[in-house]
Amino acid sequence: MTRGGLAGALHGWRTRRGVSQLELAVRAGTTQRHVSFIENGRSVPGRAMVVRLAESLEVPIRERNSLLLAAGYAPAYRETRYDDPALAPVRTALERILAGHQPYPAVIVDRHGDLVSANDAFGALTDGVAPRLLVPPVSVPRVLLHPDGLAPRIRNLDEWAWHVLDRLREEAARNPDERLAALVGELVELVPERPRRPGPEHLGFAVPLRLRTGDGELRLLTTLTHFGTAVDVTIAELRLEAFLPADEGTATLLGRLQRGRATRASVQTGSSVSSTRPSERKSR
Template structure:
């Protein structure tokens, strides 16, 4: 147990590129104490594990793992998303998604699988292969798979690598085998990474997506809970696809009306 928590804290500190001294200052302890914990010479108490983990911005799921490795009970609940105790959270998320219409928006879990989506997102993804819409629906796979939205993405080379680079950065911060497997799967599907030209500003460019009648230019936003104390809630994030210009805003309003009419029928 002692070796597990020692190795775990040392790995998180290294991953965050924080020195023992800096971590000690953040957590309100001494460098000597941090050194003793990381070498296995001292077993941290529950409060100290939480303080160190918070100072290193360790996600709640992994904080529980550190606590158990140190011989303590988990501190953070992991409530099923459909549990009655999360009724208020689900209602709030539904309201936020509806408030984004006609912009497509979706709530995903830590692996990018859809938890909740608005009608505008359904309209955006209409026509993709049905098997890609079977739960769990992976948003990265939905966009980058050749049976998904990839054939409709005008700037696929730039935007797809922007997505994969983001997933890679996330996986480096919070290691996860399933995330690594998804990244490997997506990389195998992508076109060659484009060579940056003289006017290159990075691959974080608007998503250019063809519809039956026009091209949409969309920018993405990510929103997370900042004060969640439940593992499930802390891992949720909302992705919204906002219009980058007025023609796109107008087109999204039309797509949303069409999808709403289908739902009402």
């Protein structure tokens, strides 16, 4: 049977999630017969039912809008530009989190993995990355895994890269996105082959990122955080990726790197200020 519109979209999401019609009906508070009629195009559900079905299938809110449009209803979730004044409280909160995470690196990315914001510690990690990879929009996965990015400095690239790629693949499969799928395809061609056996890098609960620096090796763990109750498409798609030290040596080294970066910035600022003083005196 060829399904189109809401019927095809709902069937696609249910199949993707591995949920039966009966299970979906129970979750959404309706009957299996009603779900079957919707998927066969024999029934058009009300707006509230479309939303309940989408929520029950954990459909991203961007795609919930698409389901509503397919059913003939207006979108329920707005999409606000990140720099819109209405999102000022959100931006402030996120910038405080980034600053509070210092001296450990942290970034905020969108659904494609493009950089939205980063703290100074992440800037320290990207020293030496090819400038073209840092031209907006900056793809954080590309910066991490590209040969002109951090890849040559990652000691366990063959293992760690596949943890990154598997997560991206899972996201692209769970919430289909052509651009993300294309990024995965690009990066798969750039990294070493997947190891046949797990390496010795496991800490027992995670695989650390082992990154060489001029001052020593960093062993970092990554965490992902997102807004669980967002009703704005932009906010719902943001992810905070934080890098945490896997040992005390890394914590100490990150603190030293951050202090050194702050000192260099202060010296540069001081030089800039002093260089303006002669002209200032001349004008007085």
